[in-house]
Amino acid sequence: MIEVIELTKRYGRRAAVDGLTFTVRPGHVTGFLGPNGAGKSTTLRMVLGLNEPTSGTATVDGRSFRGLKRGLRHVGALLDAADVHGGRTGRAHLRALARSNAIPLGRVDDLLAEVGLAGAARRRIGGYSLGMRQRLGIAGALLGDPPVLLFDEPLNGLDPEGVLWVRGLFRRLAAEGRTVFVSSHLMSEMEHTADRLVVIGRGRLIADEGLAEFSARAGRSSVTVVAAEPARLTGVLTAAGATVRPGPEGALAVTGLSAPRIGELALEHRLLLHALTPRGASLEEAFMELTADSVEYLAGESR
Amino acid sequence: MSPVSAATTALGRARFRDLLAAEWIKFWSLRSTPWVLLLGAAVVVLAAVKNATYTYDHFEPGPAAGYHQAALDSAFSSVGADVVMLVGGGLGAFVVVCEYASGLIRASLAAVPDRRALLLAKAAVLTGVMLGWGAAVSGTAFGVAQAVIGGRGIGLPITDPGAFRFVAAAALFAPVCALVGLCLGVLIRHTAASVVSTILVLFFVPSFFTDTYHWSADVAHALPFTAWRRLAEVDLTNQRVSPYPATVASGWITFAVWSVAAVAVAASTIRRRDH
Numbered sequence: 355m356i357e358v359i360e361l362t363k364r365y366g367r368r369a370a371v372d373g374l375t376f377t378v379r380p381g382h383v384t385g386f387l388g389p390n391g392a393g394k395s396t397t398l399r400m401v402l403g404l405n406e407p408t409s410g411t412a413t414v415d416g417r418s419f420r421g422l423k424r425g426l427r428h429v430g431a432l433l434d435a436a437d438v439h440g441g442r443t444g445r446a447h448l449r450a451l452a453r454s455n456a457i458p459l460g461r462v463d464d465l466l467a468e469v470g471l472a473g474a475a476r477r478r479i480g481g482y483s484l485g486m487r488q489r490l491g492i493a494g495a496l497l498g499d500p501p502v503l504l505f506d507e508p509l510n511g512l513d514p515e516g517v518l519w520v521r522g523l524f525r526r527l528a529a530e531g532r533t534v535f536v537s538s539h540l541m542s543e544m545e546h547t548a549d550r551l552v553v554i555g556r557g558r559l560i561a562d563e564g565l566a567e568f569s570a571r572a573g574r575s576s577v578t579v580v581a582a583e584p585a586r587l588t589g590v591l592t593a594a595g596a597t598v599r600p601g602p603e604g605a606l607a608v609t610g611l612s613a614p615r616i617g618e619l620a621l622e623h624r625l626l627l628h629a630l631t632p633r634g635a636s637l638e639e640a641f642m643e644l645t646a647d648s649v650e651y652l653a654g655e656s657r
Numbered sequence: 658m659s660p661v662s663a664a665t666t667a668l669g670r671a672r673f674r675d676l677l678a679a680e681w682i683k684f685w686s687l688r689s690t691p692w693v694l695l696l697g698a699a700v701v702v703l704a705a706v707k708n709a710t711y712t713y714d715h716f717e718p719g720p721a722a723g724y725h726q727a728a729l730d731s732a733f734s735s736v737g738a739d740v741v742m743l744v745g746g747g748l749g750a751f752v753v754v755c756e757y758a759s760g761l762i763r764a765s766l767a768a769v770p771d772r773r774a775l776l777l778a779k780a781a782v783l784t785g786v787m788l789g790w791g792a793a794v795s796g797t798a799f800g801v802a803q804a805v806i807g808g809r810g811i812g813l814p815i816t817d818p819g820a821f822r823f824v825a826a827a828a829l830f831a832p833v834c835a836l837v838g839l840c841l842g843v844l845i846r847h848t849a850a851s852v853v854s855t856i857l858v859l860f861f862v863p864s865f866f867t868d869t870y871h872w873s874a875d876v877a878h879a880l881p882f883t884a885w886r887r888l889a890e891v892d893l894t895n896q897r898v899s900p901y902p903a904t905v906a907s908g909w910i911t912f913a914v915w916s917v918a919a920v921a922v923a924a925s926t927i928r929r930r931d932h
Contacts, residue, residue, distance in 0.1 A: 402767050405931040423671030423771045431767045437760035439687070446686035451768050454679035454775075456672060494764065 355380055355533055356401060356502060361410035363396050363557075370396045372557035373410070378535045378550075380501070383528045385548030385565075386537035389645050393557040394537045395433070398506055402431055414502050426455040426498030432491035433506045440480030444471055444490050447479060452497050465493040470519075484511030492520070502533040509543050521547050541641035555645045569637050576609045577616055580629035587625050594619055605629070676769065676778035684752065684782055694786075697744035698794045704736045705798035709805035716809045724811040725892040729820065732802035733795055733827045738885055739860070741794070745787050745831040746855040749838025752783055753923075757846040763932055773924050776843070780920045783839060784832045791831030795824045819891030826888035826908070833881050833912050834859055840919035843926050874901035884911035 356378040363371040371393040378384045388394050399405040401412045403420030411418070414429055422428055438447055448462040466475045469489040474482065482490065488511055495503055505524075509517055524547060528534045538544050544551065544565075551568050553561040561568050581587040584606055588598045596610040608616060613632040620627050684690060709731040712724075756762040769775045799820070803812035813820050838855040845851040859882060866877035877883045888908040890896065 399763075399932070402763075403770050404763055404766055420770050423774070424768070425766075425770045426768050429767070433763055433767070434760055437762075437764045439755055439759045439761050441687045441689070441755075442683075443686065446682060450679045450682040450686070451764065453682055454676050454765075454768050456670070456675045 355416075356412070356414055356504075356535060357416075358397065358401070358412045359410055361397065361400060361412055362408045363393075363400060363405060364408045369557050371400070371407075374554065374557065374559055376552045376559060376562045378533055378552065380533040381528055381531050382550045383524045383534045383536060383548045384550040384552060385544035386535055386552050386554075387541060387544055387641060388537075388539065388554040388560075390539055392539075392554050392645075394539075394554065395506055396557075397554070398431070398433060398504055398535075398537065401504065402429065402433070404433075424455045426451065426457065426500060428498070428500055429502045429504060430495030430498055430500040431504040431506075432488070432495045432508055433504075435484060435487035435491045435508075435511070438479050438487065438490065441478060443476050443478055444482070444486075445475040447490065448494060448497065451494055455498055457497055461497060462493075465496055468496075469493045485513055485516050488512055488520075489516070492523070500532075503527060503535065505534075505536045507537055507539070509538065509547075517543075541638045545637045553641070553644060555647070560644050565637070569640050576607050576633050577611065577613045578629070578631040578633060579606045579608055579616060579627060580604065581606065581620070582626035582628065586623070587620065587627075590619055590623050590625065591616065671771070671774075673774060673778065676774055677782055680778045680782040684786060687755070690748065693744060693748060694790055697740050698790065698797070700740050701733070701737045701794045702798050702801055704734065704740070705732050705802040706805065708732075708734055708736075709802035712806050712811075713809055716806075716811070723894070724806075725813075725819070725894070726890070726896065728803065728806055728811050728813050729799075729823045729889070729891055731806055732799040733823070733889070735886075737795070737798060737827065738830065738882065741791065741827070741831050742834045742859045742882065743856070745791075745834030746838035746859050747852055748787070749783055749835035749840075750842035750851040750855045751838075751848075752779060753839055753842035754846060754848045754851045757842075758848050766932055772927050776924045776927050777920070780836060780839060780923070783835050784916075787832040787835040788828060791828035792824075794831075795827035798827075799824050822905075823889055823891055826885055829912055830881065830885045833916050836916045836919040837881065840923040843923040868899040868901055871901050874899060874903075878903035878907055879911055879914075881911065881915050884908040 358374055358376050361371055361374040362369060374393070374397060386394055386397075396405060397412075400407050401414065401419065403418065419425065419429060445462060445466065448466065449459055452459055452462050463472075463475070466472050469492055471486060471489050471493065474486060479487065479490065488508055492505070492508065495505065508520060512520060524534050524536060536544070536547060548565060550564055551561060552559070553568070578601060579587065584600075584604055588606060591598050591608055591611060594611060596608050599607045601607045613630050617627065617630055712727055712731045756765060765775060766772060799815065803814070806812050815821055815824065837858060838851070841855045841858065842851045845854060863877060863880045863882045866873045866880070868874035868877060878887065883903075885908070887903045888905060
């Protein structure tokens with residue numbers, strides 16, 4: 355379990371993380387979401403004791419990580435796949451990490467095989483692709499067989515097969531009762547990976563809840579309507595208080611009215627409908643909507 | 658086999674020797690390290706051959722005692738000391754800077770949150786390797802040089818009074834320089850800047866302090882390079898003696914103080930910093 359309480363990190367006057375409080379429980383894959391610059395990596399670094407919080411606490415299973423002598427059996431972490439020395443072989447890199455925590459070296463070869471790097475184990479990391487480095491980093495996080503796992507953007511650079519593998523791995527780790535905390539700036543990545551979400555923006559907590567609740571809370575649902583006479587239907591629906599936008603292939607995207615109500619109105623006015631499809635807001639939309647106010651670096655923003 | 662069912666059963670205790678073993682793996686798994694050591698050793702030994710050949714060629718018959726210091730200097734002169742400063746200081750800076758430059762330091766600290774222990778293990782492995790290297794290099798250079806000038810009957814055995822001190826001073830100079838490099842690497846973290854400042858501190862600072870004044874002589878004597886030179890001056894016959902001479906003991910103390918201070922500064926810096 356990871357407990358973050360009133361965690362704050364200031365760099366000069368700017369607060370990278372601002373009074374953040376949340377709990378990551380075992381047995382779930384918890385997504386850690388936020389736009390670029392939201393403070394995700396800073397938070398993870400404070401959990402790992404790499405950065406000292408300005409105030410507040412971050413504990414792992416009730417203890418401060420900095421106070422531990424060795425870390426790998428408590429927390430397995432992949433902060434950045436680039437945090438390796440390109441001159442070493444993948445095997446030497448993992449053997450040094452394993453040895454420092456008194457982990458039997460046989461586990462290194464087992465894990466290299468498990469993550470699909472057995473063939474590249476004796477090659478220098480400098481020649482690895484980003485996807486291979488992610489796999490190496492994941493192997494490093496698993497070395498100590500830890501109850502808590504942290505991954506910062508682990509899906510970057512992975513091919514589709516790799517993404518599927520990682521998702522399966524995370525679910526399996528969670529099913530074994532471990533705490534799995536995975537950061538991402540893309541909701542679409544988390545949609546199929548996480549079952550709980552911690553969402554932050556500009557260092558502040560935006561949401562800490564289940565995936566379904568998050569989507570229900572944030573999403574505005576719409577109804578897609580295909581009508582024989584779209585222009586007349588638009589007039590009727592607008593008069594009833596809906597917002598109607600033209601969609602592709604003559605379809606209408608209607609918000610503000612439920613699908614049954616749209617059907618009733620069409621019947622009253624003897625308008626023929628070809629299709630009437632309610633749509634839940636996608637998680638991506640929910641995420642964009644909730645974080646819209648807290649995006650740090652917005653494309654096309656005038657300054 | 659599942660990646661997590663291969664559970665490591667015995668919950669490992671935090672033993673310092675595991676950190677030493679890990680740093681040992683890190684040290685030798687970079688391909689350039691052994692080459693730098695090998696190349697540096699070759700240059701020192703070749704310089705010894707060249708110096709000894711010079712001494713051999715310019716030998717003027719006389720009492721062998723007059724050649725006592727010259728026989729030692731043939732083995733390891735300031736060229737040898739320069740190479741030791743370069744290799745030792747450079748490698749010392751390199752072993753930490755390569756972790757900072759690559760970001761590996763974060764992975765290392767996530768594995769070993771006890772930062773002081775991590776740094777001490779790094780320093781210990783570096784000291785051990787460089788001491789071994791220094792002893793092998795200065796011992797070989799001494800043996801080769803004495804064999805060459807032995808043809809003139811002025812070669813010295815290692816059992817000669819002073820010869821052991823001469824060889825030991827050269828051997829210990831390597832880890833002292835390496836620890837200075839390590840400390841500056843932790844402080845600066847940037848590859849080129851760390852190596853350059855290590856060289857500045859070891860090579861150039863001594864040349865600013867002459868023995869003209871008492872105070873500047875005192876400062877000079879407290880620097881590693883000058884301390885090595887004092888320790889290498891075994892026989893002061895026919896040598897220019899400083900008006901403010903240093904003692905041999907102060908040379909050893911200088912070596913010790915620089916080593917301990919370098920590790921202490923590095924350890925306190927790495928503990929306080931965000932990574």
